[in-house]
Amino acid sequence: SQQGEEDPQALSIQEGENATMNCSYKTSINNLQWYRQNSGRGLVHLILIRSNEREKHSGRLRVTLDTSKKSSSLLITASRAADTASYFCAPSSGSARQLTFGSGTQLTVLP
């Protein structure tokens, strides 16, 4: 498996604004998953996007994938204080199925 690199490392926005975070990876992937982890809580799966997909939506979340640039982005629209968390991307490639996380993006949504 390979590790994605999230950018920015930290992001602070006001409630109601949109938040965009990016993920870059190095080699071809089968799919890429986004996860959220609140302080002191477990990992929550957000979205899985496959290599043949370009965009996927789930509620206020929109994920895009650009395989030519080896990058993905996660957009959270109309953010809420409850969206405050660390966000991780996990690219999956080859036969390896285990996930590897980078340092994540720490999102803070101010009320």
Add this chain to the structure above:
Amino acid sequence: GAGVSQSPSNKVTEKGKDVELRCDPISGHTALYWYRQSLGQGLEFLIYFQGNSAPDKSGLPSDRFSAERTGGSVSTLTIQRTQQEDSAVYLCASSLTQDSEQYFGPGTRLTVT
């Protein structure tokens, strides 16, 4: 439906003791993973079970660590002769197939004193 469950939620043990951590995956999920997350560290893969295939043990840090999955469902991670560096949150995840999204349990926080 029920998610992945793990027990115990917290475990404090003395150095040198053995511990067993349990994971109940989502019913019908064929793949099961164990990870650990140390304070301030990223996610570290430990072991992966897929159906009846031999498990991928490539992430186990030492021979003190072992895991089994009985009947393709419940899994137990055993750490023998625990050391202080084993202190971490141990996370279990399961997925419907080996290519689908992984759902994580709440974890077991292990503290070795």
